[in-house]
Amino acid sequence: MKKSSRLSLILVLVLAFTAILSACGGAKKEGSAGTAGNQEAKKDVELIWYNIGTPQKDTDLVMAEVSKYTSEKIGVTVKMKQIDFGDYTQKMQVLTQSGEQMDILFTASWGFDYVQNARKGAFMELNDLLDQYGQGIKDTLDPAFLEGSKVDGKNYGIPANKELPAQDVWRFNKQWLDKYNLDITGVRSMESLEPLLKTIKDNEPNVVPFMIDRNFIPNLPYDYIIQNLPLAVKLDTTDYKIVNILETPELKEALKTMRKYYQAGYIASEVATTTDNSDLTLTGNWFMDRPTTQPFADNLWTASLGYPVVSTPATDAIIYNWSVMGSLQAISANSEHPVEAMKFLNLLNTDPYLRNLVDSGIEGVHYEKIGDNVAKNLDKSRDYDMPTFAIGNIMLTYLQEGDPEDKWEGFREFNEAGTPAPLLGFNFDSSNVSAELAALTNAKDQFWAPLMTGSVDPDKYTPMAIEQLKAAGLDNVMAEAQRQLDEWLAAQK
């Protein structure tokens, strides 16, 4: 008895000691790493850069190369941390709110919401830094970007120089067009698609004629106040009156068409819960869909899909708030090196070598040059595939094989041809109605996808949706938005 209790005592002591020892060991390791970091910091400033995108195998390798270059040029080294598209918003919310150390971070209207987080204080105000260290950015960037991405009159992010307006197109899988000798000239409205869809449905039972997912919304001539909520003003508005999109005749008409297409089997039956159509794009078993375009997008799509596609416009090219804020790099409010961060962003947006290094990886490893500014991906490029639009000025990047010589000229023309949306420059401040927004999001999610994809009868469900949204406080939010919009309009004059 006595022996066994002593034994257990020894056992417990041993356990406790190992616990303490391992804790010490861990602490020591961390400590030494910390001091090593400090020693390095005396020479170079290390910038921590959070970026959107699937984490790549060779990111550290390329960043080491980047650091070599930037260390020489501006005395900084760069460490990039990538978070996948689907997780970015939520993980960044937690990281910024808990004060995680970072210097530069990606933000956009659709990922880690730029306006909201600027208002919450996640980003550093950049106007002075831009004037002092960002002259290169100011010179190269279309002024509409910096102007359009102001929040309450101040800049909190450096927009990527890319396409400014948003334009949706009908994109067709060319093999089916050719097989049935279909003509897409004259296609523009959703109704005009019907004969094409019908041909495919009748002849190709394994092909999904109209490939959409649960986030699909028919194109309407309206400009939304908040993304994903049914509050909008008409594109050609003169009185700036906010309406509930569900109550408009245009939507009613569009939903009728969607319902017809759904019932005819032009749309996949499980569309209301579908988040991803990559099985279809991989096999090519789809006829048409509706992506947002950019100049020469057909080349880009054909290259990435591996089979030819063609497209024709579905909407006009319009400059919306959300298209201007489609991709920005901000400096974190808790950055200890804002000056160096701005210097780096300036270099990234003006230096073709650095920009292409970050974008395509190391020459000779990930890509090879086949012309003065034309690059061709090597097999290793699979280990370093970055979202080009997310990391600054895309007009510095090398052309891909098959791109036209005047690609960037095409972008400039496209940007100039865009017409501004009525709400361009107006950013709704939701902090007064955050409780209503939480309830509204729930009410909206309940009806949105089934209605918009034609999965349910619009005549029955639209009134229900309107009623539920009203119960969740839509009128309050609408009144608040109208008040802010009127104030903004008055200030514009």
Added chain:
Amino acid sequence: MHRVSHFFKDLHKNLPILLMVLPGAIGFILFSYLPMGGTLLSFKQYRYNGEGFISSFLSSDWVGLRNFKFLFGTNDAYIITRNTLLYNAAFIILGTFAAIAMAILLSEIVNKRLSKLYQTGMFLPHFMSYVIVGFFVYSFLNMDKGLLNSILERFDLQTVSWYTTPKYWPYILTLTNLWKTIGYSSVVYLAAITGFDRSLYEAAMIDGASKWRQIRNITLPLLKPLIIIMTLLAVGRIFYADFGLFYNIPRDSGALYPVTNVIDTYVYRGLKTTGEMGMTAAAGLYQSIVGFILVVTSNYVVRRIDKDSSLF
């Protein structure tokens, strides 16, 4: 003075046991007591100032009960509360019955190897993430290619659009939950049953008691304290719905919200875009308080009926 020396004597005597408790206690303090300070966040509008969490927390404005408003402000409040409570009550009752039945059945299997096989088979779903289970269910319920609709078609019956028809979902969700949890919970009961004194059963058999009689008069009474403890613990979490189950199994289908929206999914959907920390903290605090009240009252009820079986 006397008291102090008594304390040290006590400490010395119980040292091994106290040391054994230590790691658990430290973990508990670090991960359960320390974060309780964070509940204060639910009364603040959290805004960061760039100098870390504590500093941002202190500089944020107090907003009173405003963060709780979104939970009660709408008619959704009734639906999500009802769904959460009823589903969890069903899971507790059916789950306990099924787990005990399974445990008794398993304990009666003479072939130990077979018994282990069944047990492992039933345990397997416990390790599966609800995301994967969601795809299992989807392969049954897909409208065009799903197994169930194929069978219905075979017999010339009307196929069902499962993901837009709410009325079937209470059964589907309950079934999925049972399938996933039963293996794990029956192990707890099985462990208790194998520990029971065999001589009781032998004596009963000599007296000519049938198997059913043995179960009713020996196994179940001996299991009672354990059943009560397990149920009390489950009642404490009755206001926490399993997010994975209610979000991934119905594939977040809007048409099913009336029967699948629970507190956790409601909070997630409401706040995924705005990311208001204060409001998420408020929802968590609300769930904890209700859970606390429920545990204390049900424990009180148990104590009134049978003092020895209560938790505290």
